[in-house]
Amino acid sequence: MTIKIAMMYDFDQTLCTRNMQEYSLLPELGVVPSDFWGEVAATAREKNMDPTLTYMYLMIRKAREQNYPIKRESFQKLGGDIEFYPGVESYFDRINEFGKKLDIDVQHFVISSGNREIIEGCKIFDKFTRVFASEFHYDENGNADWPALAINYTGKTQFLFRINKNALDVYDSRKVNQYINPAERDIPFTHMIYVGDGITDVPCMRLIKANGGYSIGVFFNGERETVDQLLKDDRINFAEEADWQAGSSLTRLIQTIITKIAIENRLEIMAGK
Numbered sequence: 591m592t593i594k595i596a597m598m599y600d601f602d603q604t605l606c607t608r609n610m611q612e613y614s615l616l617p618e619l620g621v622v623p624s625d626f627w628g629e630v631a632a633t634a635r636e637k638n639m640d641p642t643l644t645y646m647y648l649m650i651r652k653a654r655e656q657n658y659p660i661k662r663e664s665f666q667k668l669g670g671d672i673e674f675y676p677g678v679e680s681y682f683d684r685i686n687e688f689g690k691k692l693d694i695d696v697q698h699f700v701i702s703s704g705n706r707e708i709i710e711g712c713k714i715f716d717k718f719t720r721v722f723a724s725e726f727h728y729d730e731n732g733n734a735d736w737p738a739l740a741i742n743y744t745g746k747t748q749f750l751f752r753i754n755k756n757a758l759d760v761y762d763s764r765k766v767n768q769y770i771n772p773a774e775r776d777i778p779f780t781h782m783i784y785v786g787d788g789i790t791d792v793p794c795m796r797l798i799k800a801n802g803g804y805s806i807g808v809f810f811n812g813e814r815e816t817v818d819q820l821l822k823d824d825r826i827n828f829a830e831e832a833d834w835q836a837g838s839s840l841t842r843l844i845q846t847i848i849t850k851i852a853i854e855n856r857l858e859i860m861a862g863k
Contacts, residue, residue: 591693592693593693593695593851593852594694594696594697594781595689595695595781595848595851596697596699596781596783597685597785597844598698598700598749598753598782598783598785598798599698599700599784600702600786600787600790600791601700601702601709602702602704603810603832604785604786604787604791604808604832605714605834606672606673606674606675606678606712608623608673610668610669610672610704611626611645611649611704611705611708613668613671613673614668614671615649615665615668615708618658619653620656621652626645626652627645629648630644630645630648633647633648640740640742642703642724642740642741642742643737643740646724646726646737646740650726660733660734661732661733662707662726662728662732665705665707665708665710665711665734666707666708666711667711668711669709669711669715670711670712672708672712672713674713674714674834675810675832675833676833676834676838677833677834677835677836677838677841678714679713681841682698683717685841685844685845685848692848692849694848694852696848697719697777698717698718699718699721699722699753700718700720700721700722701723701746702723702724702741703723703740703741703742703743703746703790704723705723706721706723706725706739707725707726720753720758722746722749723741724737724739724740724741725737725738725739739760742790743789743792743793746790746791747793747794748766750782750784750797750798751766752766753776753782754775754776754777754778754782755770755775756776779798779801779802780801780802780803780854781803782798782803783798783803783806784798784803784805784806785805785806785808786806787807788807788816788817789816791807792820795807795825796825799824804828805828806826806827806828806840806844807820807821807828807830808831808832808840809829809832810831810832812831814829817829830843
């Protein structure tokens with residue numbers, strides 16, 4: 591019997607090499623990325639604002655100041671400039687095929703504070719079952735005018751439960767909050783793998799790990815101080831270089847976890863559970 595597992599990913603510096611706004615949006619606005627994020631931090635502190643809402647507000651304000659088109663299709667075009675870590679673009683098809691051989695349906699989800707609109711324009715958007723990311727509302731003229739969804743680091747955790755209960759529509763607050771017997775949930779936490787790069791992923795990493803799933807911290811170019819601390823603090827199960835190529839240590843780890851889930855499922859069937 592085929593079972594489902596959920597692979598869940600942060601996006602920036604997990605799948606791509608830096609914050610998605612830094613590839614072309616901020617340069618086109620004439621803004622130095624480090625200056626922008628510094629202004630986000632200072633404004634959030636001064637106004638006591640949520641940092642995710644702060645960066646969305648400043649993005650729109652600066653775009654208007656530069657007469658930059660703030661339409662969904664304008665943001666989507668920026669997605670084509672995203673640079674991914676090695677192997678990312680072929681990884682999803684490879685891991686799906688690996689899962690099929692074990693009667694595993696691998697489903698992929700993004701849970702990100704970044705811009706959904708930019709992700710929509712990237713090369714791998716169609717590989718995901720669902721992308722949960724911060725998103726704008728657009729007025730009658732198609733211009734961004736208000737946040738439709740802002741996902742901060744603690745807000746990410748609700749999407750673990752949405753995936754767990756198959757309550758994937760963001761507007762649906764009923765199903766995600768109602769009690770569902772764990773045995774009847776769409777994808778149990780024990781069949782979940784979360785991959786992220788840093789502190790903003792900690793609530794998700796800890797929740798998945800505490801409920802029997804698997805959390806993986808990734809780093810690049812040997813800069814592993816953050817993930818080593820997460821390991822030390824027992825917030826993740828594993829730390830790996832963000833190399834998504836076939837045969838890499840990260841890919842082999844994910845394949846091993848999928849194999850373990852498949853074996854455990856077969857044993858439960860044999861035991862009549």
